[in-house]
Every structure is written in structure tokens, then in C-alpha cells.
Amino acid sequence: MKSAQLKTKSSDKTGYLMSLPYVIYFGLFIGFPLVFSFILIFHKWNIVTPMQWIGLRNFYRLFHDVQFFIAIRNTLVFLVIHIPLQIFTALLLAILLNQKIKLKGFFRALYFLPVIVSGVVITILWQQLFAYETGLLNLLLTKLGLSKIPWLINIKWAMPSIAIMATWKNVGLYIVLFLVGLQGIPRYLYEAAEIDGARPVQQFFHITIPALNSTMVLVVILSTIGGFSLFIEPFVMTGGGPMNSTLSVMLYIYNQAFYFGHMGYAATLGFFFAFIILIVVLIQKKFVERKD
Amino acid sequence: MRIQATITLFLLLGVVCISCGKKRTAQTVAAQGAVRLTYWCASNQSEIDLATELVSKWNASHPKIQVALQPIPASQSSEEALLAAIAGKTTPDICANMWPGAMDDFTSSGGLVRLDQFPDFMDYLTERIPTELLESFRSPDGHYYQIPWKTNPIMIMYNKRMFRKAGILKPPRTYSEYLAAAKSITKDLNGDGRADQWMGYQDIRPIWWQRFFDYYTHYIAASGGQTLFDSMGICFENDASIKVFSFFQEIYRNGYFPRTTFQGDNFLAGKFATVITGPWNITHVEKFKKPEFEYDIFPIPVPDDYHGPVYTYGDHKNISIFSTTKNPEAVWKFARFLISAQADLRLLEVCSQIPLRKNLTKNPLYQSYFRENPMMTKFAEQAPFTRGVDGSSVLKEIFDAISQEYEACSIYGKRTPEEAVANAAHAGRSRRQRRQTRPGYH
Numbered sequence: 001m002k003s004a005q006l007k008t009k010s011s012d013k014t015g016y017l018m019s020l021p022y023v024i025y026f027g028l029f030i031g032f033p034l035v036f037s038f039i040l041i042f043h044k045w046n047i048v049t050p051m052q053w054i055g056l057r058n059f060y061r062l063f064h065d066v067q068f069f070i071a072i073r074n075t076l077v078f079l080v081i082h083i084p085l086q087i088f089t090a091l092l093l094a095i096l097l098n099q100k101i102k103l104k105g106f107f108r109a110l111y112f113l114p115v116i117v118s119g120v121v122i123t124i125l126w127q128q129l130f131a132y133e134t135g136l137l138n139l140l141l142t143k144l145g146l147s148k149i150p151w152l153i154n155i156k157w158a159m160p161s162i163a164i165m166a167t168w169k170n171v172g173l174y175i176v177l178f179l180v181g182l183q184g185i186p187r188y189l190y191e192a193a194e195i196d197g198a199r200p201v202q203q204f205f206h207i208t209i210p211a212l213n214s215t216m217v218l219v220v221i222l223s224t225i226g227g228f229s230l231f232i233e234p235f236v237m238t239g240g241g242p243m244n245s246t247l248s249v250m251l252y253i254y255n256q257a258f259y260f261g262h263m264g265y266a267a268t269l270g271f272f273f274a275f276i277i278l279i280v281v282l283i284q285k286k287f288v289e290r291k292d
Numbered sequence: 293m294r295i296q297a298t299i300t301l302f303l304l305l306g307v308v309c310i311s312c313g314k315k316r317t318a319q320t321v322a323a324q325g326a327v328r329l330t331y332w333c334a335s336n337q338s339e340i341d342l343a344t345e346l347v348s349k350w351n352a353s354h355p356k357i358q359v360a361l362q363p364i365p366a367s368q369s370s371e372e373a374l375l376a377a378i379a380g381k382t383t384p385d386i387c388a389n390m391w392p393g394a395m396d397d398f399t400s401s402g403g404l405v406r407l408d409q410f411p412d413f414m415d416y417l418t419e420r421i422p423t424e425l426l427e428s429f430r431s432p433d434g435h436y437y438q439i440p441w442k443t444n445p446i447m448i449m450y451n452k453r454m455f456r457k458a459g460i461l462k463p464p465r466t467y468s469e470y471l472a473a474a475k476s477i478t479k480d481l482n483g484d485g486r487a488d489q490w491m492g493y494q495d496i497r498p499i500w501w502q503r504f505f506d507y508y509t510h511y512i513a514a515s516g517g518q519t520l521f522d523s524m525g526i527c528f529e530n531d532a533s534i535k536v537f538s539f540f541q542e543i544y545r546n547g548y549f550p551r552t553t554f555q556g557d558n559f560l561a562g563k564f565a566t567v568i569t570g571p572w573n574i575t576h577v578e579k580f581k582k583p584e585f586e587y588d589i590f591p592i593p594v595p596d597d598y599h600g601p602v603y604t605y606g607d608h609k610n611i612s613i614f615s616t617t618k619n620p621e622a623v624w625k626f627a628r629f630l631i632s633a634q635a636d637l638r639l640l641e642v643c644s645q646i647p648l649r650k651n652l653t654k655n656p657l658y659q660s661y662f663r664e665n666p667m668m669t670k671f672a673e674q675a676p677f678t679r680g681v682d683g684s685s686v687l688k689e690i691f692d693a694i695s696q697e698y699e700a701c702s703i704y705g706k707r708t709p710e711e712a713v714a715n716a717a718h719a720g721r722s723r724r725q726r727r728q729t730r731p732g733y734h
Binding site (some may be wrong): 046124126133148152235244255259 | 467486487496550
């Protein structure tokens with residue numbers, strides 16, 4: 001008994017030792033910044049001068065900051081466009097790639113390629129594609145006799161353009177998720193439906209879509225999280241313009257912290273935004289539980 | 293378990309050995325009686341080359357004051373890297389890429405050495421630069437924390453062939469002349485309904501520092517050398533600002549500048565007839581231009597009714613000594629070497645940048661350089677007519693407000709210039725007032 005206890009203690013020590021690197025990493029890069037940011041929300045600090053206690057004044061500013069609420073609205077607009085577009089495109093392509101077609105593996109790899117390429121590189125590439133005067137997309141439109149689209153330079157078009165780009169960038173990941181879901185649907189369900197005279201469209205809506213429900217929920221949650229952290233695209237492509245129409249919350253927080261040195265205020269915005277995300281995730285969780 | 297303990301012990305020993313090694317190096321230098329200084333220079337290649345050359349010269353002739361060179365650590369901007377260094381107390385002894393606009397942040401933190409404490413500072417500096425210019429670098433507390441070092445007067449470089457082809461024989465001086473030239477130059481060459489060449493190009497993203505090269509440069513020119521502040525406070529809500537906003541509104545409305553973000557150098561590619569730039573661009577143009585590419589430089593255009601010398605934005609970069617230094621006297625000695633007449637000559641030759649120095653083009657030491665580099669002469673002659681930025685803690689936010697309004701008015705034509713300038717000034721004033729009346733408020 002004693003020997004067994006000793007053995008357990010020794011294995012505990014090994015376990016602690018093995019997990020130590022991550023604990024140190026967590027403490028340094030997640031735990032400490034989190035606690036420090038929380039302290040910051042009650043302070044004024046521009047990195048160089050000593051921190052100054054200002055109580056809840058950063059919150060007072062937040063609730064009077066029109067630009068921050070514009071940034072929240074923009075981020076929500078992005079999500080409203082991006083999530084349905086992402087689901088529709090990924091599902092459509094996954095269904096096509098699930099058919100018996102030649103070069104299936106090649107196409108699957110091709111669609112996944114943008115996921116692993118640097119976001120900045122892709123953003124610069126799309127910036128050139130979207131260019132109003134010289135971009136390939138507008139060249140194509142004019143060749144087809146259509147008028148040019150002010151992709152990134154019009155208030156109404158700028159955020160949808162970014163959503164299109166983000167969809168293209170991430171579609172490969174969601175195709176994989178949908179493919180896994182599609183391949184998990186038992187074949188006999190389709191065969192039984194066929195015998196009962198169900199047409200392909202009916203099979204899609206009554207078998208495929210319900211069977212993909214959990215995948216759909218996962219895609220919605222992942223897209224939502226990705227969408228809330230929208231930063232690189234507006235940072236590189238538009239700088240938040242035209243006229244604040246692509247100013248995302250993350251970009252706004254970045255500007256406050258690193259352009260203007262308002263570290264305390266940026267931390268307050270960050271915590272407030274995390275609270276909003278928490279509410280959204282709780283709603284989604286409730287939705288998922290109800291569905292289950 | 294034993295193996296893990298042994299590995300941990302070895303790792304700890306390794307760390308201790310490395311630390312001791314470092315300590316020994318520093319101790320060796322101290323034991324030899326030499327002072328060791330760290331010097332940060334800008335991280336572009338030409339300035340690294342210049343700094344390397346100057347440091348080797350200095351070290352060879354000053355065995356008792358040895359300098360170690362390091363380019364400013366990679367960051368979005370030098371200011372960010374320096375602020376991070378101040379916060380982490382890892383600042384160098386001296387840095388030669390100080391932007392005057394960030395001085396307030398540095399001095400308020402007590403991060404810089406007061407330079408006028410050195411008995412020969414004023415004499416040395418007044419001999420080098422005009423008193424009026426030196427005065428503009430004085431901090432609000434009445435002291436000097438920066439050594440005015442170099443300036444990059446912003447002017448307009450133009451493609452002579454494109455101008456000739458469009459029938460423009462002399463560079464435009466006024467807004468009307470510029471717009472007329474732009475009308476002749478902006479063209480759809482292949483008839484596909486899309487312009488292929490434009491008068492110029494500026495980044496349209498509403499990022500505060502982008503406005504240095506369009507609004508601010510033209511505002512300084514249109515106002516006869518005024519900056520955003522005067523002794524009474526924010527003063528850019530004036531006729532000059534309105535004229536600049538109108539001028540750019542006209543440019544974008546007529547498509548003389550594209551509303552596009554371009555990659556690569558489209559000035560050299562012959563797509564843009566002009567580029568708003570500084571002397572540093574000469575080295576680049578000379579290196580990459582095709583043999584048939586002809587270019588010249590002209591001053592920033594001014595409103596039609598403007599008379600007097602044409603001023604421009606100077607994009608000054610200065611030298612400061614950090615208060616973490618243990619040897620301020622030795623650093624000051626090294627700083628004087630960095631701004632010596634010979635070092636200034638090398639600044640011209642290696643970096644194509646203009647030292648802030650009286651009668652630069654007339655000084656016999658530099659005359660052969662200017663004879664061989666006539667383009668640089670134009671920038672050097674512009675240098676006395678430059679203005680920098682105001683040292684204000686809310687400068688970036690004021691530029692941000694200007695940038696938002698400039699975008700709405702000049703680029704997208706959604707506001708009148710009068711409204712836009714009034715809005716920007718109002719935003720700037722309230723930002724400043726909040727800072728003054730509510731110190732706790734950011």
C-alpha cells in the first residue's frame with residue numbers, strides 16, 4: 001500500500017514537471033497579461049509614464065465613444081454577411097467535392113491552400129484584385145460590359161468586399177468540416193428516400209441538412225469567433241475607411257493602444273468586447289442545447 | 293526523475309554561465325578604463341551603413357569611450373520601439389532617430405537627458421543651425437532634449453517626359469497650374485474606359501501619419517510656414533486649410549489621383565507623373581530607373597493668391613540622450629561627433645539626407661557633393677523653409693481627426709472643406725481640452 005502511494009506521488013511529481021513548461025507559458029503569456037489588463041482598465045497609462053488611477057472613467061468614456069459603437073456595428077455587419085456566405089459556399093463546394101469527380105484530392109488541397117497562406121499576403125493580393133481603377137475584378141466586369149464596382153472605396157461595398165475575401169480565405173477549413181459531416185451520413189438513408197420517390201432537392205433538405213446540423217453549429221461558432229477578431233483585413237486594406245465603414249472592434253482597440261498610447265482605455269474596450277462575445281456565445285450555446 | 297533533475301541542473305548552469313560571460317565582457321571593458329555606450333540608429337540600410345562607418349571611426353580614435361551600435365529594434369515605428377524600451381528600462385545611451393512629435397511622451401516620462409545642462413550645448417548648436425529653427429525644438433518646459441540633426445524636406449518629384457508629352461513645359465507653381473497639368477496628364481491610354489496614368493498618388497487610408505504627406509505638407513506651404521498650433525492653441529481652422537482640402541477634393545473628384553492602393557513603385561513605372569517625396573528617394577530612383585527615365589523636383593504647389601517663400605514639411609529626425617545613461621558627458625561628446633561637419637558630409641553621401649546646418653550649399657566642404665548631385669541641391673535649398681510638427685501629447689489624435697475629415701471631404705466629397713476643417717479643429721480642441729481639464733481622462 002505504502003509503495004503504491006509512493007509510486008503515485010512520484011508519478012504526480014513527474015506529471016507536474018511535465019506540465020510545468022505550459023504552466024510557465026500560460027502564466028507569462030496568458031495569465032499575467034489578463035490580470036495586468038484587468039488592472040489597467042482602472043488606470044491611465046501610455047507605457048512610458050507611471051500608471052495613474054482613474055477609477056471607472058475609462059467606462060464613462062466607453063459609453064460616450066461613438067466610434068467604438070460604430071466599430072461594433074461594423075463587426076456585426078461583417079458577421080451577418082460573412083457567416084451565411086461562409087456556410088453556403090463551404091457547403092456547396094463540399095457537396096461538389098463529395099461527388100465522384102476526377103482530381104478530387106487536388107481540388108480539396110487547392111481549396112485548403114488559402115487557409116495555410118499568411119493572412120497579410122492574401123489581404124495584399126485581394127487589395128490588388130479589388131482595386132477600383134486597376135483591379136482584375138473590375139477589368140473582368142468592364143470586359144463583360146458591366147460597370148465597375150467600388151469594392152473598397154464605397155461605404156456600402158467595403159465591408160461586403162472584406163467579407164467576400166474572408167470567406168475565400170477560410171472556406172477550405174469549413175469544406176473539410178462539411179466533408180467529414182457529409183461522409184458520416186449513412187448511404188441507406190438516401191437509398192430509402194430514393195425508393196420512396198424523393199427527388200434530390202428533397203433528399204438535400206430532409207436528409208443532408210438535418211444530418212449536418214451539428215457541423216453547421218460548429219461552423220457558425222468558429223466563424224463567429226473568427227469574425228469577432230477581424231483585424232488584418234481592414235488594417236491592411238482600408239485602415240478602417242472609407243469613413244469608418246470597415247473599422248472593426250479589434251482595429252479600433254489596436255489604434256487606441258498602439259497609435260494613441262491609451263493602454264487603459266484599450267484594455268477597457270477589450271474587456272467590454274469580451275463580455276459581448278461571452279453573451280453571444282451563451283446565446284449560441286443555448287441555441288445548440290435546445291437543438292440537441 | 294533523476295535524468296530530468298540533471299537536465300534542469302545543466303540548463304540552469306548554462307544560463308548562469310551565459311550571464312557570467314556577459315558580465316565578464318562588461319567588466320573587462322570597465323577594467324580597461326573604457327566607457328561603453330550603446331547607440332541606436334534608424335533601421336534602414338543606408339543609415340545602418342552610415343552609423344557603422346561613424347562608430348568604427350569613433351571607436352578607433354576614442355579607446356576610452358567605446359560605442360556599440362544597434363539599429364532600432366523592429367517595430368511598427370521607431371517611436372513604438374523607443375517607448376517600449378523606456379517602459380522596460382532598456383533604452384540605449386543615445387538614439388539618432390527621434391521624431392520631434394513624440395518628444396512630449398519621452399520628456400514627460402523623464403526618459404531624456406536635458407541637453408542645455410552641457411555648458412557648450414547652446415554655442416555648438418547656434419553655430420550649426422539658425423537660432424529661430426533651434427528655438428522650434430525647445431520643449432514647453434524651456435529646455436532642450438533633442439539635438440536637431442537632419443531634415444527631409446518634402447517636395448514633388450516629377451517625370452519630365454510625361455510632362456513634356458502632355459505639353460507642360462514648366463512645373464506647376466500654383467493650384468490652378470497643378471490642376472491644369474493634372475488634367476492634361478491623367479489619361480486613358482488604351483481606350484478601355486479606365487485611366488492608365490495619373491498626375492499622382494497618395495495612400496487614401498485614414499491613418500493619421502499618412503496626412504503628413506498630403507494635407508500637412510500642403511497646409512504648411514499654403515499658410516506660409518504655419519504648423520497646427522500657435523501660442524494660443526490649435527490654429528489650423530483657417531483659410532489655408534480650407535484651400536488645401538478643396539485642392540485635394542478637386543484632385544480626387546476629377547480622378548487625377550486614383551482612389552486605389554498600389555504596390556510597387558508606379559512613379560518609376562511611368563503610371564504617376566509626380567510623387568510627393570523627400571530626398572531619400574533620389575538614391576532609390578537613381579538605382580532603379582530605366583536609362584531613359586528623366587525626372588526633376590519642384591516645390592509644393594500653393595494657392596493662386598499666395599505670395600512669399602514656399603515652405604514645406606521637414607520630417608525632422610533628431611538625436612537624444614536617454615536618462616538611463618551613466619555617462620552623459622561621454623555621450624554628449626559622441627553626439628557632437630555625430631553632428632560634426634565631416635559626419636554631415638557622410639550623411640549626405642551615404643543616406644541622401646539633409647543635415648540641419650547653416651548655409652549648407654555654400655559651405656566649401658559640401659560644394660563638390662552638391663555639384664555632383666544637383667537634385668540634392670534643390671532639397672538642400674528647401675531645407676531652411678521647412679517646418680516640423682508641434683510637440684503635443686495629443687498630436688496623433690489631432691492628426692487622426694484631420695485624417696477622418698480629410699477622407700470624408702477631399703477623398704469622398706461627403707463634406708464641404710469648411711465643414712471638414714471646422715469639424716477637425718473642434719475634435720482637436722475638445723481632445724486637448726479634455727486632456728487639460730481632466731488629467732485622469734485619456
